Amino acid sequence: MDDAERQLFGQAVRRATETHTGAALDTALAELGWLDALEADPHTAVAVLFDAQGAANVTSSALGQVLRAALGLATGQSAVLLPPLGQWDPPARVEAGLCVNGLGLADLAGADTITVVAEAELGQLAVTVSPRTLHLRTVRGMDPSLGPLVVAGEVPDAADGSTLAPGAWAAAVDHARIALAYELVGASGALLELARDHALERVQFGRPVASFQAVRHRLAETYVAIEGARALTDAAAAQPSTEMAAMAKAVAGRAARQAARHCQQVLAGIGFTTEHPLHHYVKRVLVLDELFGSSRVITRDLGRRLSAGGTLEPPITL
């Protein structure tokens, strides 16, 4: 896409996320050509949609589509089972049959079929499974609006599975992490905007609370964390590698948690109520951080690997 096309595309996607959520958003995205963009210009498609999705606090099947595209599967069909929170290995193993333990989001609830990636003796498989053969349990958890489902079970016959190319799941994890990093950046931006708006309106001691340096510096630190995360995620999206995707996800997750903390503080009492949208974002970023590995675990694993003699990835160049 050239700059003009990218701008129009961005506007259309943002409009869609501001108007719809769930299945309705999926329909709107398909209509404006998001699935085509995912194939033709995946960097733009992912950056634009996931930032907008995070900012609007809506849901879609887009993460599953990103996984499908990275796995070499046709997009637009079948929901994809995610690993349990905090993990990133395939959510199933082939032993006697197909042993499944994963996480579904809202898009999985009404799906006709589920794609389950499984670790098998000779490699990894993508198995198409009917939801009826698995046990799906809706949980509320921290963020019920994500529609989380714990999905488990044993399917005796794993015949309907295609072998994935070596490294395909690992690459899919990288792409999922980049998408989630953008979503975290988008949510962080929305948190900051909520706090900023409040600080400018709320008057105490005869002046807007935005005029107090303590408040200004909290928001400034949040801004810096978000801009840093955005730059790193852009760099990872431009040249995806496992290390860069992991770093982007971790940095975006940490920035989002920082944003949640600082913006909660600035929004004070009113932000703590359910009448104010802040709590939706605070809860959402916690779950997004844990998907495909939290900032804590990714960061610690990076440090462990390096201090055990692992090599540093070459630095970002011009």
Add this chain to the structure above:
Amino acid sequence: MDLEAFRAGLAEWLARHHDELAPTHEGAGTLDQQVAQLRKVKRLAYDAGWMRWGWPERVGGLGGSTLLRAHLGEVLTGADLVEPGSYSMTEVLAPTMIDYARPELAAEMVPRLLRGDETWCQGFSEPGTGSNLAGLSCRATRTDQGWQVTGQKVWTSFAQYAQRCILLTRTGSLESAHRGITALFVDMDSPGITVRPIEMMNGAREFCEVFFDEVAVPSDRTLGAQGQGWAVAMDLLPFERSTALWHRGAFLDLRLRRLLDAAPPETLDPMALGETVQRLATLRARSRATQHRMAAGERLGPETSVDKLLLSEAEQSLFDLAQGALSAEMLAGDEPVDDRWRAEYLYSRAATIYGGSVEIQRNIVARRLLELGDER
């Protein structure tokens, strides 16, 4: 000359001239040794052409993208051939001369800076004026020949080595604040100038007091117009907060690699190490984007405060990690390598102070980027 060709050609030249370019001192060296090393490297790089790419032809450059000079800086600091702070002075001061000096003056002087024939310094802060730059009081009064300058500057880096000074003076009333400031290009060998290096806690005398006692400065050494000094400063400071940081990022990456080699087993806390690596990568990613924006002709402004804040965090994170892992060496060692870690750790304590303190940077973010209105 595109970036790829420059990259390849420079790498080959560096390999061929490795011995000539290498420092002759061990460890970080003294300030005298660092300055001599910098001049040598600049001269060799200028004469071979590398130093001239990315600068306009009218000031001794060979034209081409500013990415070329960013890459040169990255490579020279990353190869530990130059110390990033003094190297980056060129990036900070040359653009100011190019934009604000008379064309003939810029054409005469900038090549000397690029080639390392001259060192320049920046006279901004004063004992009574640090963060509040608009309050500066070093006075320049009009004379028949131009200006007479009386006053004092402080924290002037490398003034004891400098032939020239880009000096901010007050030409308006004290109440005129930022509107009554004029920038001058002063010869450091002018009668009436006294330089006194200050010893800092990292052992180096990098920063100086500079005293001006009725110093004569010709009119044609005015940078920009009378009263335009604030604009000169506001244009210069973003370079301190951007292009200079690209080089510093490369230096931090180098030191991180050295730390990983040098740290005894089990001394690096995994969480802190992971965070440090991520902070450096974040700085690099952001700084890279800034270099590209500059190369595309965009004007750098308050958004560079983000880069500076990311640098401050990254640098202190790295040297905190180093202090923990190399504690014995840093606290009780006297080898050149220990001296270097110690000096760098101590210098990193100033990363949140120099180039505009983090408090000032956050103020800029709050007012200019977040548009939070006036602070009261």
